Amino acid sequence: MKKLCALLVAAFLVVGCSTQPSEINSPVESSPAGATSNGNFEPLLSASFDAAWSTDVSRKEMIETALFKLFRDIDSIRNDNCEFRPIVFAGEPLLEEHHYLLEGIADGMVASFCDYLTEDIPVIGGSYDFAKEVIAEQGYDSDEFGGNCGFDLQQDYASACAAYKVAWTGISLGSVRDGVPFVEERRLTIAAHELFHIVHDQINPNGAPGLSSCRSYSCQGPVWFFEGAGEFFGRAMTQYLGLQNYATFVPTDRSGYFIDGEYLSDLDFLTKSRNLAGGVENYYSGQIAMEFLIANIGLFPVMRVWENMNSGMIFPDAFQDSIGLELEEFYKKFKTLHLRLYEEGGHCDSTLGCPAWNKSEQQTDWYSDTSMNSESSQGNLEGHSHSEGLNPSSHGISEECLSVNEQWWANCTELELAIPKSPENSNHGQPTDFESIPLADSCKELGEVRDSEGWAKSFEAREIAGADQAFVSTQYYAALRHLDQNLDGVICSAQAPE
Numbered sequence: 248m249k250k251l252c253a254l255l256v257a258a259f260l261v262v263g264c265s266t267q268p269s270e271i272n273s274p275v276e277s278s279p280a281g282a283t284s285n286g287n288f289e290p291l292l293s294a295s296f297d298a299a300w301s302t303d304v305s306r307k308e309m310i311e312t313a314l315f316k317l318f319r320d321i322d323s324i325r326n327d328n329c330e331f332r333p334i335v336f337a338g339e340p341l342l343e344e345h346h347y348l349l350e351g352i353a354d355g356m357v358a359s360f361c362d363y364l365t366e367d368i369p370v371i372g373g374s375y376d377f378a379k380e381v382i383a384e385q386g387y388d389s390d391e392f393g394g395n396c397g398f399d400l401q402q403d404y405a406s407a408c409a410a411y412k413v414a415w416t417g418i419s420l421g422s423v424r425d426g427v428p429f430v431e432e433r434r435l436t437i438a439a440h441e442l443f444h445i446v447h448d449q450i451n452p453n454g455a456p457g458l459s460s461c462r463s464y465s466c467q468g469p470v471w472f473f474e475g476a477g478e479f480f481g482r483a484m485t486q487y488l489g490l491q492n493y494a495t496f497v498p499t500d501r502s503g504y505f506i507d508g509e510y511l512s513d514l515d516f517l518t519k520s521r522n523l524a525g526g527v528e529n530y531y532s533g534q535i536a537m538e539f540l541i542a543n544i545g546l547f548p549v550m551r552v553w554e555n556m557n558s559g560m561i562f563p564d565a566f567q568d569s570i571g572l573e574l575e576e577f578y579k580k581f582k583t584l585h586l587r588l589y590e591e592g593g594h595c596d597s598t599l600g601c602p603a604w605n606k607s608e609q610q611t612d613w614y615s616d617t618s619m620n621s622e623s624s625q626g627n628l629e630g631h632s633h634s635e636g637l638n639p640s641s642h643g644i645s646e647e648c649l650s651v652n653e654q655w656w657a658n659c660t661e662l663e664l665a666i667p668k669s670p671e672n673s674n675h676g677q678p679t680d681f682e683s684i685p686l687a688d689s690c691k692e693l694g695e696v697r698d699s700e701g702w703a704k705s706f707e708a709r710e711i712a713g714a715d716q717a718f719v720s721t722q723y724y725a726a727l728r729h730l731d732q733n734l735d736g737v738i739c740s741a742q743a744p745e
């Protein structure tokens with residue numbers, strides 16, 4: 248994993264491979280404890296963009312130029328006396344100490360995009376049960392389950408949804424350690440990501456999940472477009488608001504391998520088929536496509552795509568009219584650019600590597616297909632619902648997080664569980680990389696493949712729980728933490744039952 252991380256850092260300045268605890272690593276002076284810079288990107292105009300749509304640019308130049316143009320454009324329309332307001336509801340497990348962050352993001356997003364808003368934005372931070380309570384009390388529209396995700400969400404600690412006009416972020420923004428409130432990396436950007444969905448849904452309510460009559464991508468745009476926007480604006484706006492620097496990530500597939508560059512470069516194909524990385528590929532490629540768009544033409548033409556869709560244009564027409572490029576032409580340029588960037592990143596040459604991808608020749612006319620009856624398309628139209636790349640089989644550890652975090656046991660799990668950064672293992676004789684740990688749904692299932700008297704996250708937790716027969720393994724505990732119902736740091740031990 249070390250070698251891989253070095254490659255990633257060199258190519259994209261992705262941190263997360265850092266061996267430093269994130270909380271002592273706070274380069275933005277005004278940023279809250281724990282919020283770290285993942286990128287060191289500055290808003291800087293690069294001469295590489297003097298000629299429009301050049302594909303001969305580096306990722307850093309592209310990101311920095313996009314940040315420059317975005318910040319410049321936002322400065323010109325920002326309205327701190329906006330007539331519309333965020334209505335913030337904060338509940339458990341969002342900490343009191345972090346309410347100001349949620350409020351700051353909500354206020355900042357509303358002031359920045361005031362020109363595009365038509366009504367107040369309800370913003371809920373806390374558990375999904377809390378969100379349902381607020382929705383019921385306030386009489387907001389909801390899905391059939393009383394929430395805003397469009398499905399019966401059970402595990403809410405890493406989820407967030409924007410639909411039915413409400414932005415909900417289920418993730419808490421951090422925890423308190425030794426009396427100091429810490430913010431977990433990236434979590435701030437997810438709140439801004441969801442808020443941006445509400446902004447474009449207010450511009451183009453016809454594409455808004457839950458409330459619209461439109462059932463096709465012709466009036467909503469492809470997933471790469473709105474989720475790429477969520478990813479780009481989520482990260483760029485938290486930097487604009489002085490909370491956390493812009494960050495990048497590289498997705499992996501369900502087996503943990505990097506993904507073929509041809510596949511990730513093919514926005515047209517990703518629009519129709521997007522399952523290789525559980526959907527994350529559209530977020531990843533979409534974020535880069537959004538950088539490419541904004542670095543070239545700034546904020547306003549991108550926002551105009553939603554305005555055009557609202558006036559009845561289908562996406563390819565809405566795109567060409569405001570961006571000034573045919574959608575197909577843009578796809579070609581993106582492919583050239585991304586293929587080179589991805590190759591320079593060296594992902595497929597790394598020890599992890601990329602399995603071969605064979606493009607299926609089966610094509611449908613996506614934008615004219617108004618039936619949208621397939622299971623997978625339906626899901627996306629129900630809501631901009633996120634488990635942020637959650638792989639359902641991995642119990643809440645996202646592919647995205649695994650791909651950039653050597654210390655996944657600490658960095659990809661809930662802060663509330665206080666899983667040690669330095670892993671502790673007794674002499675249990677089992678490999679501890681994530682892929683080698685059986686992801687069992689029950690202790691019985693685990694017992695069938697691994698013989699043990701339980702697993703503790705640390706020697707201390709084992710002692711406190713009085714489970715001296717249990718093995719200690721920080722990684723086993725982290726991967727199987729969903730089995731810890733009483734949160735004592737020990738799972739599957741008869742000596743410390745749940």
Ligand SMILES: [Zn+2]
Pocket residue numbers: 440441444473474477631632633
């Ligand atoms: Zn989203």
